[in-house]
Amino acid sequence: xxxxxxPTSVEALEQRLGDPWDDTNPVGFSQVLGADExxxxxxxxxxxxxxxxxxxxxxPVSEGGRMxxxxxxxxxxxxxxxxxxxxxxxxxASSLIAAVNVWTAGSAPxxxxxxxxxxxxxKLACGYYELxxxxxxxxxxxxxxxxxxxLRLSGTKQVISNIHRADAVVLxxxxxxxxxxxxxxxxxxxxxxxxxxxxxHLPRFRTAGMRGVPLGGVTFQDCPVPADGVLxxxxxxxxxxxxxxxxxxxxxxxMFLGIVDTGLRTTLRASLGRTLYGxxxxxxPQTRSVLADTFAxxxxxxxxxxxxxxxxxxxPREASLTTAAVKYLVPRVLMDAMGRLSTVxxxxxxxxxxxxxxxxxxxxxxxxxxxxxxxxxxxxxxxxPQLPLLARRGWAQPMPAPADLFRLDAPxxxxxxxxxxxxxxxxxxxxxxxxxxLEALNAHPTEExxxxxxxxxxxxxxxxxxxxxxxxxxxxELTASASPASYDLTTKAITLMAASACLNxxxxxxxxxxxxxxxxxxxxLHRLEVWRERAQGPLPEGIRTRxxxxxxxxxxxxxxxxxxxxxxxxxxPSPASTx
Amino acid sequence: MxxxxxxxxxxxxxxERIATYVQRKPADIRADVPLAEYxxxxxxxxxxxxxxxxxxxxxxxxxxxxxxxxxxGLTQALLQVMTSV
Numbered sequence: 001x002x003x004x005x006x007p008t009s010v011e012a013l014e015q016r017l018g019d020p021w022d023d024t025n026p027v028g029f030s031q032v033l034g035a036d037e038x039x040x041x042x043x044x045x046x047x048x049x050x051x052x053x054x055x056x057x058x059x060p061v062s063e064g065g066r067m068x069x070x071x072x073x074x075x076x077x078x079x080x081x082x083x084x085x086x087x088x089x090x091x092x093a094s095s096l097i098a099a100v101n102v103w104t105a106g107s108a109p110x111x112x113x114x115x116x117x118x119x120x121x122x123k124l125a126c127g128y129y130e131l132x133x134x135x136x137x138x139x140x141x142x143x144x145x146x147x148x149x150x151l152r153l154s155g156t157k158q159v160i161s162n163i164h165r166a167d168a169v170v171l172x173x174x175x176x177x178x179x180x181x182x183x184x185x186x187x188x189x190x191x192x193x194x195x196x197x198x199x200x201h202l203p204r205f206r207t208a209g210m211r212g213v214p215l216g217g218v219t220f221q222d223c224p225v226p227a228d229g230v231l232x233x234x235x236x237x238x239x240x241x242x243x244x245x246x247x248x249x250x251x252x253x254x255m256f257l258g259i260v261d262t263g264l265r266t267t268l269r270a271s272l273g274r275t276l277y278g279x280x281x282x283x284x285p286q287t288r289s290v291l292a293d294t295f296a297x298x299x300x301x302x303x304x305x306x307x308x309x310x311x312x313x314x315x316p317r318e319a320s321l322t323t324a325a326v327k328y329l330v331p332r333v334l335m336d337a338m339g340r341l342s343t344v345x346x347x348x349x350x351x352x353x354x355x356x357x358x359x360x361x362x363x364x365x366x367x368x369x370x371x372x373x374x375x376x377x378x379x380x381x382x383x384x385p386q387l388p389l390l391a392r393r394g395w396a397q398p399m400p401a402p403a404d405l406f407r408l409d410a411p412x413x414x415x416x417x418x419x420x421x422x423x424x425x426x427x428x429x430x431x432x433x434x435x436x437x438l439e440a441l442n443a444h445p446t447e448e449x450x451x452x453x454x455x456x457x458x459x460x461x462x463x464x465x466x467x468x469x470x471x472x473x474x475x476x477e478l479t480a481s482a483s484p485a486s487y488d489l490t491t492k493a494i495t496l497m498a499a500s501a502c503l504n505x506x507x508x509x510x511x512x513x514x515x516x517x518x519x520x521x522x523x524x525l526h527r528l529e530v531w532r533e534r535a536q537g538p539l540p541e542g543i544r545t546r547x548x549x550x551x552x553x554x555x556x557x558x559x560x561x562x563x564x565x566x567x568x569x570x571x572x573p574s575p576a577s578t579x
Numbered sequence: 580m581x582x583x584x585x586x587x588x589x590x591x592x593x594x595e596r597i598a599t600y601v602q603r604k605p606a607d608i609r610a611d612v613p614l615a616e617y618x619x620x621x622x623x624x625x626x627x628x629x630x631x632x633x634x635x636x637x638x639x640x641x642x643x644x645x646x647x648x649x650x651x652g653l654t655q656a657l658l659q660v661m662t663s664v
């Protein structure tokens with residue numbers, strides 16, 4: 001092959017990342033761990049990502065950048081997270097979280113400013129949260145009150161990644177007093193031009209994980225900034241936030257999946273290199289079972305995030321629903337998977353030195369996936385009030401999503417920031433596709449799909465019960481103070497959406513020797529039932545063996561443990577040293 | 580499309596819905612007080628928008644309730660939307 005690879009491709013990024021286990025690689029695990037111990041971002045890593053031009057990936061093509069499909073962005077950032085989650089968050093995702101607000105609500109000049117900043121690989125910070133109010137954004141107290149053609153900034157934001165080194169920040173601020181949903185705005189503030197005597201940086205927060213990511217606070221004291229920094233019309237802040245979250249709350253869990261990919265790889269590598277009771281640890285049935293479970297978890301999570309991410313392009317109206325569902329399910333599955341892997345490593349998951357030292361860092365770095373930039377429960381609270389309308393509309397007359405939602409290689413239209421909506425209007429194409437998929441299987445029943453059809457039939461019956469229960473929910477059960485039983489209905493809805501994503505990714509990849517095999521699908525559906533505590537125990541032996549064989553082949557071939565099966569930097573792995 | 584209701588009928592329907600939601604009597608819900616004062620949060624607008632869509636047989640932008648946060652204001656805004664269709 002002499003075709004040069006596209007220098008902006010995931011493959012090119014992987015080549016720059018190189019062999020993680022090579023101690024002489026400036027962005028290998030040894031260096032990553034050294035930076036983590038020092039509480040710093042890996043400088044060589046930041047320079048490498050500058051050279052790759054990662055900032056351009058957060059700028060839409062229409063603004064001169066390379067951001068096209070959300071699935072591509074997740075894929076790229078997953079490669080960074082596989083290597084060093086601190087780089088992933090501290091270099092990349094933090095700027096993305098801020099920039100999405102500008103693409104959603106910013107004027108042409110604001111978009112140009114931010115595009116220019118990111119294309120120069122500068123940092124954009126995002127100041128949303130105040131510790132006193134958590135995810136309750138309507139209570140935010142930080143003020144940006146208008147006075148003529150300026151705004152006066154007053155208040156403190158305690159936890160902002162990169163605030164001390166960002167050129168600009170998007171602040172979520174109260175632009176008028178009072179209750180209601182139109183009192184806040186996002187304000188784009190050029191930090192290189194604010195009067196220095198009105199801005200006070202607070203001491204850096206030390207954190208358990210993501211130690212390299214500089215997390216700081218900032219206090220503005222009656223600080224004048226131009227009023228044209230407001231994104232959209234004054235008062236639009238909550239609306240912009242709720243729309244922007246739809247992009248980030250699917251993108252981030254999709255990126256964080258890379259952490260568990262490396263966690264699984266590290267565990268597998270150590271298990272192959274370690275002998276206990278006369279055989280390698282990887283030969284122990286219990287170990288194989290845990291490793292196969294984790295692989296199935298990754299496929300489940302990737303199918304769900306990929307369908308939801310593609311859905312932002314193809315069914316933007318429903319993105320409030322699907323992305324909230326991803327935010328609730330994927331982080332929990334990923335965290336449980338890492339916890340289980342640590343039991344295979346035994347005492348070594350705890351060591352900060354040696355061949356598996358990266359594991360303890362990954363375990364810590366993974367934690368923000370659950371609470372960072374929207375808590376998991378906020379995902380449920382987004383779904384809950386939509387249930388009655390879903391029961392009356394989309395679940396009563398199901399409409400399937402377009403097949404391209406599940407075709408991994410199908411091209412996508414640009415991200416339709418202007419079509420994001422606060423509510424799905426009762427439509428749910430993902431669940432519609434579950435029923436469509438079942439009908440298609442029942443139309444040509446084969447022995448191979450017998451078990452699958454049985455499982456899907458039970459999901460279809462569950463949808464019917466869910467529809468009746470959701471239709472009967474009294475208004476008080478749609479709020480934050482709803483009973484656990486009502487919250488459980490959201491878990492059911494999320495389960496059905498995730499099942500549909502897996503089923504249809506399998507259907508649409510029928511030509512693929514692995515993804516077209518029902519083994520992984522049955523495994524993913526089993527793991528889904530384990531997630532919601534409807535099932536327990538290992539995968540059936542045949543399926544377990546099929547998955548473990550694929551896992552080993554990918555490990556030896558240095559390929560990703562997700563749907564993409566992409567080749568990783570550094571080629572075939574060197575064996576782990578025997579302790 | 581169903582006939583356009585009168586302002587009084589629409590206002591009464593809204594009071595009734597909101598009273599049910601916050602578990603009070605409709606008479607306790609004043610038309611000129613921002614709904615947030617009764618404990619209705621921003622998310623409730625989405626639920627109310629769905630109910631209103633079904634009641635009026637038309638589709639609505641849920642932010643209409645954010646822009647018009649009292650029953651009186653919302654009633655006027657809804658009538659305007661309906662007569663301009």
